[in-house]
Amino acid sequence: MDITVRRAEPDDFEGFCRIFSDESAQSGTLQLPMPTRELWRKRLEETPDGHYRFVACAGAEIVGNAGLHPVAQTPRRAHALAIGIAVPGPWQGKGVGKALMGTMIDFADRWLPVTRLELTVFTDNARAIALYRRFGFEVEGTHREYALRNGRLADVLAMARLKAKSP
Secondary structure (H helix, E strand, O other): OOEEEEEOOHHHHHHHHHHHHOHHHHHOOOOOOOOOHHHHHHHHHOOOOOOEEEEEEEOOEEEEEEEEEEOOOOHHHOOEEEEEEEOOHHHOOOOHHHHHHHHHHHHHHHHOOOOEEEEEEEOOOHHHHHHHHHOOOEEEEEEEEEEEEOOEEEEEEEEEEEOOOOO
């Protein structure tokens, strides 16, 4: 099935809630389990300026989501955005992450004054790490005991992609 990516809309809140209810999608992010529909409805209705959310769809079904978010409030970091991405277990390995990453990188490179994309990924998430490397992300370091996951503090890799300079 073809995967299409579009900008997220407030009415997509149920799809976001469903994705983050999936243990494999939620545990790979910093989201808390058992999200409410109201939480995601409000987040999508009140998305701040400078934040860009996307959904991947298989037909009418939302099968993944991603976002580009400012890393800081200071203008000195305006050139950098952080990436967040979530794909539920049944859709992992089917091109959803690839479609979302391609859209976000194209959007950032062609339409935003951004030269640096950053992300963190749990060190045991080999599939995601391989995806990020395919899109030019490089490991910049390891944050030890970065986040609580399943009752234990887990390490993450800090990865970044610098926009290629034009010839």
